[in-house]
Amino acid sequence: MIFLQLGILLCVLIAGTTVVFTRGLASQPVVVSVFGLMLALMFVVFQAPDVALSQIVVGAVGLPLIVLLALAKLRRDAQLLHRQQDEDETK
Amino acid sequence: MSHAWRVTVFLAGAAGIAVLFALVCRTLPGPLPVRNRYAEAINSRVYAQRNVTDAVSAVNFDYRGFDTIGEEFILFVSVLGSISLLRITSERTEGLLADAAEPSRDVPASDAISLWVLVMIAPKVLFGIYIVTHGQLTPGGGFQGGVILASAALILYVGESFAVFRKVVSWRLVELAEAAGAGGFLLIGMIAWFWGKPFLTNVLPLGKTHELTSGGTMPLISLATGLEVMAGFVLLLFAFLQETLTVRGEE
Amino acid sequence: MQEQIIFYAGFAVAAWLFVIGLYGIISSRHLVHLCLSLTVVQAATYVLLAVIGYRPGLPAPIFVGFPATSPAVDPVIQALMLTDVVVEATVIALLLSITVRVHRRTSSADPNEVDLMRG
Numbered sequence: 001m002i003f004l005q006l007g008i009l010l011c012v013l014i015a016g017t018t019v020v021f022t023r024g025l026a027s028q029p030v031v032v033s034v035f036g037l038m039l040a041l042m043f044v045v046f047q048a049p050d051v052a053l054s055q056i057v058v059g060a061v062g063l064p065l066i067v068l069l070a071l072a073k074l075r076r077d078a079q080l081l082h083r084q085q086d087e088d089e090t091k
Numbered sequence: 092m093s094h095a096w097r098v099t100v101f102l103a104g105a106a107g108i109a110v111l112f113a114l115v116c117r118t119l120p121g122p123l124p125v126r127n128r129y130a131e132a133i134n135s136r137v138y139a140q141r142n143v144t145d146a147v148s149a150v151n152f153d154y155r156g157f158d159t160i161g162e163e164f165i166l167f168v169s170v171l172g173s174i175s176l177l178r179i180t181s182e183r184t185e186g187l188l189a190d191a192a193e194p195s196r197d198v199p200a201s202d203a204i205s206l207w208v209l210v211m212i213a214p215k216v217l218f219g220i221y222i223v224t225h226g227q228l229t230p231g232g233g234f235q236g237g238v239i240l241a242s243a244a245l246i247l248y249v250g251e252s253f254a255v256f257r258k259v260v261s262w263r264l265v266e267l268a269e270a271a272g273a274g275g276f277l278l279i280g281m282i283a284w285f286w287g288k289p290f291l292t293n294v295l296p297l298g299k300t301h302e303l304t305s306g307g308t309m310p311l312i313s314l315a316t317g318l319e320v321m322a323g324f325v326l327l328l329f330a331f332l333q334e335t336l337t338v339r340g341e342e
Numbered sequence: 343m344q345e346q347i348i349f350y351a352g353f354a355v356a357a358w359l360f361v362i363g364l365y366g367i368i369s370s371r372h373l374v375h376l377c378l379s380l381t382v383v384q385a386a387t388y389v390l391l392a393v394i395g396y397r398p399g400l401p402a403p404i405f406v407g408f409p410a411t412s413p414a415v416d417p418v419i420q421a422l423m424l425t426d427v428v429v430e431a432t433v434i435a436l437l438l439s440i441t442v443r444v445h446r447r448t449s450s451a452d453p454n455e456v457d458l459m460r461g
Contacts, residue, residue, distance in 0.1 A: 002398075005348045009355045012389060016359045016382045020366035023375065032378055039385055043423075046392045047402040047415040049230035050147045053222070054427045055388075057238040062324060063381070063431050065245055069331040070374060070438040074445050081449055097368050105361045112357050116350065123349040124397050130416040134403060137417075138410030146403035146417035147424065155421060162425035169432040176439040230404055234428045320428060327435050 008042045025071055029064035036060040142297045143227040143306040151232060152312040156291045159312075160276060163319060167273050170323040177330040208250025215243040223317035227306040233316025240317065241324030253332050262329060265322045272319025279311050345398040352393030359386035373441040373451045377434055384430050388423055395419030 015035040022031045036059025043052035119125065133154060137146045141153060151159050223236030248256040283292040293307040303310060359382055366379025395416035401408065403417040445451045 002344055002348055006351055009351050009389070012385070013355050013358060016385060017362055019382050020362050020379050023371070025372065025374065028375065028378060032381065035382075035385070039388060042389065043392060046396045047400070048392060048395070048420045048423065049402050049404065050145075050232065050235065051388075051392075051420055051423045051427060053230055053235040054238065054424055057235065057242055058428055058431045061242050061245065062238060063434060065249070066327065066331060066431075066435050066438060067374065067378065069328075070442055073331065073442050074374070074451060077442070077446055078449070094369065098365075101365060101368050105364070108361060109357065112353070116353060123346055124394075127416055127418070130395075130418050131413070133417060134414050135411050138405055144405045144410070146405065146414070147420045150417050150421040151424060155418070159425060162429050166429050166432050169429070169436045173432070173436045173439040176436070176443050229406065230402075232424075234424060238428060323432065327432065330439070331435075 004045055008038070008045045012038045012042050029067045029071070032067060033060050033064040036063065138300070141293065141306055141309070142300045143309065144300065145227050145229060145231070147230070148226045148232045148309065148313070149306070151234075152226075152309045152316075153293055153306070156280070156312065159316070160280070160291075163273060163276060163316060166320065166323055167269070170269070170326055173327055174330045177333065205250045208246050212243050212247060215246070216240060219243065219317075219321070223313055224303055224310065226313040227309045228301060228303075233313040234320055236313075237317040237320025238324060240321040241328075244325045245328055248328065248332065256332070260325060260329065262326075265325050265329070268318050269322035269326060272315045272317070272322060275315035275318070276312060279308050279315065282308070348396070348398065349393055352389060352396075356386045356390035356393070359383070359389060371452055371454070373444065373453055373456075374438065376453060377437045377441065380437070381430075381434055384426075388427070391419050391423050391426075395423075 012035075015031075015038040019028075019031050019035050022028060036055060039059060040052045040055040043049075043055055133150060134146055137143060137149050141149055143149050219236045219240035219242075221236075222231040222239055223233055226232030226236070244256070244260055247259060280291040283290060283294050286292075286294050288294060291308075293309070295307040295311075297307050298305040363379050363381075363383035363386060366382060367376055370376040370379060395418075397413070397415050400414050403414040403420070405412075405414070441451065444456055448456055450456065
């Protein structure tokens with residue numbers, strides 16, 4: 001039985017390290033989502049079903065969506081800024 | 092500070108943390124797990140004192156309800172901060188908003204995803220309401236059910252476009268819901284004042300166990316919290332989706 | 343002794359996540375990556391709390407199906423974690439909105455290049 005707990009702790013460790021060392025912007029929501037899922041599994045294994053419910057919805061669905069939207073906004077702002085600069089230069 | 096210096100200072104700090112952590116682990120009082128008498132007292136009394144079966148919700152909404160008010164208002168203020176930060180700021184932007192209202196989609200939305208999303212919204216809403224109302228009986232409660240309800244609105248955006256989302260979800264109503272949830276929690280706490288008891292005492296009739304009305308004020312607080320959390324997350328999504336633009340030269 | 347290993351492993355994982363999250367914060371080149379490393383630091387506290395509240399062999403503190411006075415896992419710690427998980431997500435959303443504003447102001451999302459608080 002302890003192998004289940006040790007195994008899930010190892011998965012959380014690997015997922016956390018992966019989140020930090022992933023530098024590519026487009027893959028960050030995915031990695032965060034997987035990390036959230038590993039945390040939720042850890043909560044289930046450590047007998048905390050309420051917390052697991054929250055963590056599944058927030059960490060695997062809500063947070064990656066907000067990260068994705070923030071990245072989309074950053075890219076769109078950069079595009080609009082380029083367009084603005086081009087317009088100013090041609091004037 | 093250059094990168095190499097920063098990493099060196101960090102490694103020194105990390106070594107210090109590791110040493111202190113190891114020292115603390117050696118001086119723990121007795122073998123693990125350490126007994127928590129408060130938790131054992133609550134576990135043995137939840138069923139008898141409050142007629143509920145979910146000890147975690149009882150702790151959240153009854154025994155330590157005051158701390159939950161604090162947490163809920165942290166959520167409220169964070170959402171308020173995000174909305175204020177993502178507003179339109181410059182006067183010139185109102186003219187440009189009409190063009191930028193629709194976030195550009197490089198990949199057209201697929202029919203399969205739209206169909207699946209439309210089919211799944213009703214079960215999600217039902218499931219969210221189920222989790223919120225059964226908070227004191229099975230794992231669940233206001234926080235979990237609230238985010239599940241908010242995710243129903245989220246997947247509406249994912250499956251359809253922002254225009255559909257904006258038509259279905261009205262900003263005014265969701266703002267009202269958030270305020271109602273946050274204020275509702277405080278009002279339920281004030282009910283106890285009519286009986287001369289301190290704030291947030293559980294004064295409503297406790298009901299029979301395994302029923303939806305067991306636990307006195309707990310189902311009401313759960314509903315208020317669920318409303319507030321759901322509205323908070325939907326407002327966050329709305330704020331992130333609204334296409335805004337500031338003109339850099341003016342600032 | 344076998345069960346003690348779970349606790350020490352949990353403490354070690356929490357400490358490791360904390361330190362690696364801090365490393366991510368100081369060495370990140372994009373503000374969004376910085377916010378997500380902060381999420382890893384938060385996760386360290388979740389792991390620590392989950393391990394502290396755990397009692398090996400006992401069920402969850404939901405008294406359905408077994409008598410209500412039998413021992414169970416610590417519910418107070420779970421109540422702490424529960425609100426924590428939802429609230430920290432909104433705090434990260436607030437940080438991401440600050441990131442969007444900083445990017446609009448300086449057109450760069452690199453923490454090394456953003457020097458808005460010039461003296």
